Amino acid sequence: MPNQQNYSLSDLMDELQMVIRSSFDHSYWVIAELANVSGSARGHMYMELVEKSNHQIIAKARANLWSSRKHQIMKAFEEVTKETVKTGMKVLLQLSVDFHPVYGLSFQVLDIDPSFSLGELERQKQETIKRLQEEDLLDFNKQYVLPVVLQKLAVISSESAAGYQDFMNQLEQNTNSYQFDVQLFPAVMQGDKAPESIVLALEKLENKGIEFDALIVIRGGGSNLDLACFDDYALNVRLAQSFFPIFTGIGHERDQSVTDMIAHTRLKTPTAVAEHIVQHNYEFEKGVKDLFSYVLESSQDSIAENQYQLEKASSRMAKSSLDLLHSEKSEIRELSFLTNQSAMELIHQNKSQIQQIKNDVMYLSKSFIKEQEQFIGHQKRNVALVAKDFINRENVDLYPSKHLVKYSLLSIEKENNKLDYIKNLIRVSDPELLLKRGFSITRYNGKAVTNAEVLEEGNEIETQLAKGSIKSKIIK
Amino acid sequence: MAKKLTYELALNELQLIVSEIEGEGIGIDELSKKVKRAAELLKFCQGKLRQTENDVNEILGQFEE
Amino acid sequence: MAKKLTYELALNELQLIVSEIEGEGIGIDELSKKVKRAAELLKFCQGKLRQTENDVNEILGQFEE
Amino acid sequence: MAKKLTYELALNELQLIVSEIEGEGIGIDELSKKVKRAAELLKFCQGKLRQTENDVNEILGQFEE
Amino acid sequence: MAKKLTYELALNELQLIVSEIEGEGIGIDELSKKVKRAAELLKFCQGKLRQTENDVNEILGQFEE
Amino acid sequence: MAKKLTYELALNELQLIVSEIEGEGIGIDELSKKVKRAAELLKFCQGKLRQTENDVNEILGQFEE
Amino acid sequence: MAKKLTYELALNELQLIVSEIEGEGIGIDELSKKVKRAAELLKFCQGKLRQTENDVNEILGQFEE
Numbered sequence: 120m121p122n123q124q125n126y127s128l129s130d131l132m133d134e135l136q137m138v139i140r141s142s143f144d145h146s147y148w149v150i151a152e153l154a155n156v157s158g159s160a161r162g163h164m165y166m167e168l169v170e171k172s173n174h175q176i177i178a179k180a181r182a183n184l185w186s187s188r189k190h191q192i193m194k195a196f197e198e199v200t201k202e203t204v205k206t207g208m209k210v211l212l213q214l215s216v217d218f219h220p221v222y223g224l225s226f227q228v229l230d231i232d233p234s235f236s237l238g239e240l241e242r243q244k245q246e247t248i249k250r251l252q253e254e255d256l257l258d259f260n261k262q263y264v265l266p267v268v269l270q271k272l273a274v275i276s277s278e279s280a281a282g283y284q285d286f287m288n289q290l291e292q293n294t295n296s297y298q299f300d301v302q303l304f305p306a307v308m309q310g311d312k313a314p315e316s317i318v319l320a321l322e323k324l325e326n327k328g329i330e331f332d333a334l335i336v337i338r339g340g341g342s343n344l345d346l347a348c349f350d351d352y353a354l355n356v357r358l359a360q361s362f363f364p365i366f367t368g369i370g371h372e373r374d375q376s377v378t379d380m381i382a383h384t385r386l387k388t389p390t391a392v393a394e395h396i397v398q399h400n401y402e403f404e405k406g407v408k409d410l411f412s413y414v415l416e417s418s419q420d421s422i423a424e425n426q427y428q429l430e431k432a433s434s435r436m437a438k439s440s441l442d443l444l445h446s447e448k449s450e451i452r453e454l455s456f457l458t459n460q461s462a463m464e465l466i467h468q469n470k471s472q473i474q475q476i477k478n479d480v481m482y483l484s485k486s487f488i489k490e491q492e493q494f495i496g497h498q499k500r501n502v503a504l505v506a507k508d509f510i511n512r513e514n515v516d517l518y519p520s521k522h523l524v525k526y527s528l529l530s531i532e533k534e535n536n537k538l539d540y541i542k543n544l545i546r547v548s549d550p551e552l553l554l555k556r557g558f559s560i561t562r563y564n565g566k567a568v569t570n571a572e573v574l575e576e577g578n579e580i581e582t583q584l585a586k587g588s589i590k591s592k593i594i595k
Numbered sequence: 596m597a598k599k600l601t602y603e604l605a606l607n608e609l610q611l612i613v614s615e616i617e618g619e620g621i622g623i624d625e626l627s628k629k630v631k632r633a634a635e636l637l638k639f640c641q642g643k644l645r646q647t648e649n650d651v652n653e654i655l656g657q658f659e660e
Numbered sequence: 661m662a663k664k665l666t667y668e669l670a671l672n673e674l675q676l677i678v679s680e681i682e683g684e685g686i687g688i689d690e691l692s693k694k695v696k697r698a699a700e701l702l703k704f705c706q707g708k709l710r711q712t713e714n715d716v717n718e719i720l721g722q723f724e725e
Numbered sequence: 726m727a728k729k730l731t732y733e734l735a736l737n738e739l740q741l742i743v744s745e746i747e748g749e750g751i752g753i754d755e756l757s758k759k760v761k762r763a764a765e766l767l768k769f770c771q772g773k774l775r776q777t778e779n780d781v782n783e784i785l786g787q788f789e790e
Numbered sequence: 791m792a793k794k795l796t797y798e799l800a801l802n803e804l805q806l807i808v809s810e811i812e813g814e815g816i817g818i819d820e821l822s823k824k825v826k827r828a829a830e831l832l833k834f835c836q837g838k839l840r841q842t843e844n845d846v847n848e849i850l851g852q853f854e855e
Numbered sequence: 856m857a858k859k860l861t862y863e864l865a866l867n868e869l870q871l872i873v874s875e876i877e878g879e880g881i882g883i884d885e886l887s888k889k890v891k892r893a894a895e896l897l898k899f900c901q902g903k904l905r906q907t908e909n910d911v912n913e914i915l916g917q918f919e920e
Numbered sequence: 921m922a923k924k925l926t927y928e929l930a931l932n933e934l935q936l937i938v939s940e941i942e943g944e945g946i947g948i949d950e951l952s953k954k955v956k957r958a959a960e961l962l963k964f965c966q967g968k969l970r971q972t973e974n975d976v977n978e979i980l981g982q983f984e985e
Binding site: 433434436437440441444447448450451454455457458461462465466469 | 862866869870872873876877881883886889890893897900901904907908911912914915917
């Protein structure tokens with residue numbers, strides 16, 4: 120690096136100062152977002168300016184508003200916008216550029232255009248309204264039907280605010296001596312801190328578990344500045360979905376805030392809210408009173424009418440029930456009769472069957488017996504028949520007696536013949552018979568002579584004749 | 596005569612007599628006696644037969660009825 | 661006679677007598693006796709038959725009524 | 726007789742008797758006995774029949790009412 | 791008889807008895823028994839019928855009123 | 856019976872019993888049982904009807920006063 | 921019943937019951953139940969009416985003084 124020319128820092132810085140002062144020798148209107156705003160003890164205001172694109176910081180610079188100008192600029196700004204300059208705002212600033220060898224580059228705020236910020240606020244508000252509308256939250260709270268009597272009230276307000284005192288006084292001093300149960304949930308009601316504070320109060324009251332008739336959001340008595348917080352999207356999203364109908368008495372002078380828009384009922388001031396609530400309750404009481412006599416009358420009418428209806432219904436029911444019962448009774452009677460009849464018929468049939476069987480047994484037994492009797496008779500005749508046969512046969516067998524006779528007679532005959540033969544033989548042999556026929560027997564010495572030679576002459580012989588005998592002597 | 600005369604005995608005696616007579620071995624005197632005996636025996640036998648016949652007839656009669 | 665006479669015995673004896681007579685093996689004396697016995701037997705048998713017949717009639721007659 | 730007489734047995738015996746008489750296997754002496762037995766059996770059977778008939782009449786007559 | 795007699799059983803037995811008597815497959819000895827049994831069964835059945843009739847009259851009589 | 860008896864069920868059963876008895880498909884033994892059951896069912900139905908009638912009358916009575 | 925009974929509901933149910941009974945589409949078992957339910961409903965309605973009447977009278981009385 121020996122060939123290089125060396126500078127002192129101050130030389131360089133002086134040169135830069137010169138270049139910048141000569142190049143940026145007038146003021147510029149710049150749009151930037153206030154990333155941080157802080158003040159000094161001497162009344163200066165320090166701002167950090169940024170430009171973002173897609174949430175990325177693409178440019179960043181510091182700017183100073185000297186106390187000499189601050190008062191005038193701020194006064195004009197607040198008059199127009201009713202807002203103070205604060206972190207997060209988009210502003211149109213008139214800047215001059217300066218460079219200081221020690222402090223570096225800086226911008227001096229020469230002026231702030233309030234109308235740009237006003238437009239920007241309005242734009243943001245419109246955007247919030249649009250978003251709420253898109254999310255159907257704009258009229259969401261209006262859907263609550265108010266209780267006929269509002270008694271339990273939750274109030275979100277700054278405790279010390281005059282508006283709160285007005286509200287309470289108005290309520291307590293109502294001529295109808297209505298009683299109210301008011302619970303205060305304190306919150307910061309203006310500026311940057313307000314949305315968060317109000318949401319915290321809201322959560323607290325919602326977590327109490329009390330059924331409030333309405334939620335009253337009021338402010339008043341303080342500064343009229345910094346009310347853009349009621350246009351805050353996050354706050355209104357939360358408020359819109361509150362558990363209870365919201366009454367507002369924020370007291371905006373310009374025009375209504377987004378919170379007024381999402382509220383169930385909006386009124387200008389806390390006093391007006393109180394009056395409205397008292398009036399609401401009074402209207403109910405009046406309506407009730409008016410209705411009361413009518414209600415009594417029509418109640419009596421209605422009771423009579425209902426009594427009549429009940430009687431009619433009951434008698435109709437009774438009649439049709441009794442009709443139904445009557446028809447069922449006759450059905451039961453009929454069933455009883457049918458059961459009886461069919462059972463009796465069955466019994467009768469069985470009786471005839473039994474009688475028939477009895478007759479069968481009787482008839483069959485008798486015919487069986489008769490058959491057997493005939494059979495026995497037959498057997499008897501059989502016995503008689505065969506016995507007689509037998510006897511007859513035996514009788515026949517006795518006929519050998521005929522043979523006996525026959526052979527006996529034959530035998531006798533034969534004997535007879537034999538005897539006859541003998542008889543004849545004997546008869547022819549009988550000497551007497553020969554004598555009778557002329558034969559004679561010659562005896563000598565008493566002996567029959569059959570041979571003449573035995574006789575000699577002289578022998579005396581006797582001759583026997585059939586009758587008598589003769590004696591003779593042999594001569595020769 | 597101890598032994599009672601039967602048809603058998605009578606008939607035997609008769610047949611003996613008949614054969615004696617037929618044998619011509621007997622004389623006339625004996626013949627006479629024999630003939631007389633034979634007549635007796637014949638009468639006995641015939642009587643016996645008649646009686647037996649009557650018996651038979653009697654029996655027969657019993658069955659005829 | 662120890663054995664009591666039955667129809668059977670009587671009939672048998674009767675048939676024996678018949679065959680004896682038929683066989684001509686008996687004489688007149690016996691014939692007489694046999695015939696007398698036969699008459700007896702016949703009478704017995706007939707009596708028996710008649711009695712039995714009566715019995716049958718009597719017995720079986722009871723059921724005619 | 727150990728076995729009690731029944732109609733069945735009686736009837737069987739009766740038929741046996743008839744066939745015995747028919748079969749000529751018996752004599753007159755037995756015939757008499759058989760006929761007497763037959764009479765008994767017949768009487769028994771008839772009695773039995775009459776009794777059964779009475780029973781039937783008596784027993785079944787009860788149901789006429 | 792282990793099984794309790796029912797009308798059904800009695801009727802069946804009765805019909806069996808009738809067909810047995812008809813079929814002549816039984817003798818007089820059995821007939822007597824069968825008839826006695828039939829009488830018993832008939833009595834039983836009639837009793838049962840009478841009883842059932844009474845039951846029906848009694849039970850269903852309640853509903854006449 | 857696990858299922859509680861209702862008028863409907865009782866009526867159905869009754870009608871079934873009547874048609875069974877009419878159909879002659881049942882014997883005397885069953886008839887007795889069926890008739891007893893029918894009596895029970897009839898009593899049940901009548902009771903139910905009477906009770907319902909009383910209920911109706913009572914309701915009606917509330918308005919008569 | 922999760923839903924609390926009101927006069928309105930009771931009356932509607934009652935009229936439904938009446939038309940159901942009139943329509944004769946229900947049996948005795950249901951009739952019994954329906955009649956009982958109707959009695960309940962009637963009692964409820966009458967009670968409600970009487971109470972309301974009393975209330976009205978009482979209230980009226982307060983203003984009569």
